[in-house]
Amino acid sequence: MNIQSIILLAAVLAFAAFSLYRYLRRGGKCSRCSGCCSEECSGCSQR
Amino acid sequence: MTLRELSKGQTVTILKVGGEGALRQHFLDMGMIPGTQVTLQKYAPLGDPMELSIQGYTLTVRLADAEKIEVAPSLNPSPEEEENEQKQRKKNIPPRGEIGEGLHPGFGEEGRYHEEDAFHPISSAKKGHLTFALVGNQNCGKTTLFNQLTGSRQHVGNFPGVTIERKDGNIKGFPEATVIDLPGIYSLSPYTSEEVISRRFILEDNPSGIINIVDATNIERNLYLTIQLMELDVPIVLALNMMDEVRNNGGTVHINQMEEMLGIPVVPISAMKNEGVDEVVRHAIHVARYQEGPARRDFCCPTEHGGAVHRCMHAIMHFIEDHAHAAHLPVRFAASKLIEGDQYVTEALRLTQNEQETIEHIICQMEEERGLDRRAAIADMRFRYILKVCRQAVVHPEENKEQRRSRRIDKVLTGRYTAIPSFLLIMATVFYLTFNVVGAWLQDLFQEGIDRFTELTDALLTQWNIAPPIHSLIIDGVYSGVGTVLVFMPLIVCLFFFLSMLEDTGYMARIAFVMDRLLRLLGLSGRSIVPLLVGLGCSVPAVMASRTLPSERDRKLTVLLIPFMSCTAKIPIYAFFSAAFFPKHAAWVMMSLYVIGIVMGIVLALVLKWTWFKGEAVPFVMELPNYRMPVLKNVWQLLWEKSKGFLTQAFTVIFFASIIIWLLQTFDFHLRMVPAEEASRSMLAQISSLVVPVFEPLGCGDWRVVTSLVSGLLAKEVVVSTLSTLFAGVAITEVFTPGVAYSLLVFCLLYTPCMAAMATIRRELGTRWMFIIMFGQCCIAWLVAFIVHTIISML
Numbered sequence: 063m064n065i066q067s068i069i070l071l072a073a074v075l076a077f078a079a080f081s082l083y084r085y086l087r088r089g090g091k092c093s094r095c096s097g098c099c100s101e102e103c104s105g106c107s108q109r
Numbered sequence: 110m111t112l113r114e115l116s117k118g119q120t121v122t123i124l125k126v127g128g129e130g131a132l133r134q135h136f137l138d139m140g141m142i143p144g145t146q147v148t149l150q151k152y153a154p155l156g157d158p159m160e161l162s163i164q165g166y167t168l169t170v171r172l173a174d175a176e177k178i179e180v181a182p183s184l185n186p187s188p189e190e191e192e193n194e195q196k197q198r199k200k201n202i203p204p205r206g207e208i209g210e211g212l213h214p215g216f217g218e219e220g221r222y223h224e225e226d227a228f229h230p231i232s233s234a235k236k237g238h239l240t241f242a243l244v245g246n247q248n249c250g251k252t253t254l255f256n257q258l259t260g261s262r263q264h265v266g267n268f269p270g271v272t273i274e275r276k277d278g279n280i281k282g283f284p285e286a287t288v289i290d291l292p293g294i295y296s297l298s299p300y301t302s303e304e305v306i307s308r309r310f311i312l313e314d315n316p317s318g319i320i321n322i323v324d325a326t327n328i329e330r331n332l333y334l335t336i337q338l339m340e341l342d343v344p345i346v347l348a349l350n351m352m353d354e355v356r357n358n359g360g361t362v363h364i365n366q367m368e369e370m371l372g373i374p375v376v377p378i379s380a381m382k383n384e385g386v387d388e389v390v391r392h393a394i395h396v397a398r399y400q401e402g403p404a405r406r407d408f409c410c411p412t413e414h415g416g417a418v419h420r421c422m423h424a425i426m427h428f429i430e431d432h433a434h435a436a437h438l439p440v441r442f443a444a445s446k447l448i449e450g451d452q453y454v455t456e457a458l459r460l461t462q463n464e465q466e467t468i469e470h471i472i473c474q475m476e477e478e479r480g481l482d483r484r485a486a487i488a489d490m491r492f493r494y495i496l497k498v499c500r501q502a503v504v505h506p507e508e509n510k511e512q513r514r515s516r517r518i519d520k521v522l523t524g525r526y527t528a529i530p531s532f533l534l535i536m537a538t539v540f541y542l543t544f545n546v547v548g549a550w551l552q553d554l555f556q557e558g559i560d561r562f563t564e565l566t567d568a569l570l571t572q573w574n575i576a577p578p579i580h581s582l583i584i585d586g587v588y589s590g591v592g593t594v595l596v597f598m599p600l601i602v603c604l605f606f607f608l609s610m611l612e613d614t615g616y617m618a619r620i621a622f623v624m625d626r627l628l629r630l631l632g633l634s635g636r637s638i639v640p641l642l643v644g645l646g647c648s649v650p651a652v653m654a655s656r657t658l659p660s661e662r663d664r665k666l667t668v669l670l671i672p673f674m675s676c677t678a679k680i681p682i683y684a685f686f687s688a689a690f691f692p693k694h695a696a697w698v699m700m701s702l703y704v705i706g707i708v709m710g711i712v713l714a715l716v717l718k719w720t721w722f723k724g725e726a727v728p729f730v731m732e733l734p735n736y737r738m739p740v741l742k743n744v745w746q747l748l749w750e751k752s753k754g755f756l757t758q759a760f761t762v763i764f765f766a767s768i769i770i771w772l773l774q775t776f777d778f779h780l781r782m783v784p785a786e787e788a789s790r791s792m793l794a795q796i797s798s799l800v801v802p803v804f805e806p807l808g809c810g811d812w813r814v815v816t817s818l819v820s821g822l823l824a825k826e827v828v829v830s831t832l833s834t835l836f837a838g839v840a841i842t843e844v845f846t847p848g849v850a851y852s853l854l855v856f857c858l859l860y861t862p863c864m865a866a867m868a869t870i871r872r873e874l875g876t877r878w879m880f881i882i883m884f885g886q887c888c889i890a891w892l893v894a895f896i897v898h899t900i901i902s903m904l
Contacts, residue, residue: 063576064574066575078765081760
């Protein structure tokens with residue numbers, strides 16, 4: 063596998079991991095407050 | 110005689126409001142108190158519910174609930190008397206001008222609303238952070254004012270209950286002041302779950318001040334909440350919204366007189382035009398900094414009806430003073446809620462048995478003297494004071510143009526013979542424009558753009574000599590997965606555009622009014638029709654639209670039914686199989702699938718109504734707003750928010766899931782890349798083959814079919830693309846009989862919704878309900894497909 067393939071694979075996986083992390087990150091706040099998906103947002107009590 | 114027996118156009122006076130519990134209290138809070146005049150405007154096309162005019166606004170009530178309200182023929186004041194009274198008040202109308210123009214003596218800095226013995230008490234709030242609760246009735250413009258105050262872009266609509274959760278924001282130019290937009294409430298006796306949120310915040314979070322927004326076109330009913338808020342003894346500013354509309358119709362409000370009578374700053378505004386908003390802010394900051402409570406908190410009259418309510422109220426106030434202080438509740442508020450039988454306040458006061466009995470005796474005595482039960486007596490006392498204020502300070506327009514226009518439009522849109530055809534025509538137009546004209550055109554553009562971008566990337570990857578597995582990951586995994594879903598964005602945004610137009614104009618409330626009777630048979634209320642209709646387009650916005658439903662029960666039941674509404678993403682599957690197996694009867698096949706979906710939804714609703722969701726849907730007591738022109742800015746804001754949300758979803762969950770599916774599809778368990786012709790060795794095929802026995806009774810025990818169904822969990826469109834790949838070079842008609850193909854179609858119609866829909870269900874109802882729907886839908890789909898397959902085999 064050449065270097066450009068490795069860089070591209072790393073970039074795609076990093077983006078996938080980052081996007082999933084952002085999606086799953088609780089932080090207690092929802093998308094209206096700052097961007098995540100908790101069961102109940104501590105910022106605005108929205109589910 | 111009850112309200113149910115009224116004939117169209119008849120005006121009567123309410124004698125007694127029957128029923129019990131929260132619903133009765135809600136009726137009283139909505140202004141249905143003994144002595145009030147009510148006019149029957151019309152019945153819904155299916156005969157139930159009915160549309161009433163009361164206290165200057167329009168209310169819908171079911172016949173079963175109307176039966177509980179006793180009425181008598183009305184004794185109207187003569188038209189001459191009414192005219193003279195109006196003329197008298199009109200003499201003092203100030204000249205027309207911009208709202209908020211010039212000063213009026215209501216500025217708090219004059220110390221006008223201070224208690225004399227506590228002049229200018231500079232509280233600790235002066236230097237600290239200020240929090241304001243934005244409180245008002247439903248659909249009176251709270252969110253519009255919130256957006257003006259904070260510069261944010263929350264969705265506003267012309268439908269009661271758009272705001273379903275509290276939202277915070279800092280007031281522009283005052284970083285130390287936060288305003289909280291609360292869901293609309295009609296009184297401090299909570300009726301729906303959103304009202305609970307609002308009341309809990311006001312009572313428990315101790316805001317520095319309250320900005321009470323009042324719809325000036327419907328002032329009597331709106332002031333009912335104001336009176337209760339004033340009893341809380343919290344600094345309060347009254348923002349009289351839609352004053353431009355009142356003035357345009359020839360009416361006015363004598364602001365100074367109203368301030369004098371209420372004892373709080375009153376500011377005429379137009380939230381939509383951003384007029385008078387700065388003055389509201391100045392007043393709010395001042396009264397909160399100096400903790401200037403309302404100058405008046407006592408609304409009972411010592412001379413009215415022998416002062417029965419007045420004596421009862423003050424006796425109880427003295428009696429519970431220590432308990433109210435200990436519970437940190439304002440004593441006047443605690444006393445009035447105690448009389449109304451409010452459970453929260455009763456428990457918070459921790460009264461002894463003796464005290465409770467004494468209070469009960471006082472209340473019984475008041476009921477006897479007043480001739481009304483306790484709740485009606487308190488509501489009557491409040492409305493009498495409001496009437497006094499309005500007689501002095503409000504000049505009602507001779508004619509409300511908006512109301513007259515709404516009545517004219519409603520003759521067609523909610524007319525007995527025209528309502529259902531109009532509804533079908535409007536919905537057909539919305540779906541036609543979304544899926545055939547505007548949305549389809551935009552979708553084609555998107556598809557073309559994504560295809561070109563894919564081709565370009567493909568060429569670049571080849572040019573850069575990228576290794577085949579990585580090349581495949583980008584093109585077959587990411588682009589194919591995310592691209593397939595992105596293509597549907599225009600449809601969803603388009604559908605939202607039309608639905609928001611229906612909502613902003615006020616038609617959505619009429620749909621609920623017209624369809625209530627039909628949906629009640631299924632255990633739902635009229636409001637559920639909107640999410641169910643949207644479900645025919647896409648389940649994701651449909652599940653989100655269920656938020657406007659007033660009860661948790663109705664909301665869950667509606668979300669459970671949404672997957673039975675065949676979404677547009679399934680159309681490619683129907684088209685694929687119909688073209689192969691039923692080329693001459695494709696339209697009938699498709700139509701039969703839609704019908705099976707709806708029939709199954711009805712069956713499930715009835716089963717759930719008799720088992721899991723026993724009980725009746727919440728009473729349909731809803732205000733019908735006047736028709737209004739949608740505000741373009743609001744519509745664009747909504748579209749932008751929806752697009753942003755959809756893109757975020759596509760580039761998070763769907764992006765990741767695409768990679769996982771690609772990984773399972775491209776490699777075997779030894780992580781060796783699988784060539785296309787040996788696809789049966791892939792991890793996905795191996796996993797799918799475990800499920801194959803489950804599908805054998807349906808006649809489709811082929812791993813390729815099962816693989817495509819599994820991949821369809823990502824997005825329904827993927828079913829067809831997977832089938833095309835796996836059946837490359839093989840005629841699908843040689844693998845199945847038409848009967849098997851039809852049962853497979855039935856399975857596709859009913860099985861688990863796509864991942865985006867499941868994620869939305871999880872967000873709206875929680876993980877438990879997501880799993881219930883996920884497995885429940887699969888079981889139902891299998892069962893129905895099996896029945897269909899068995900019937901076809903027997904023919």
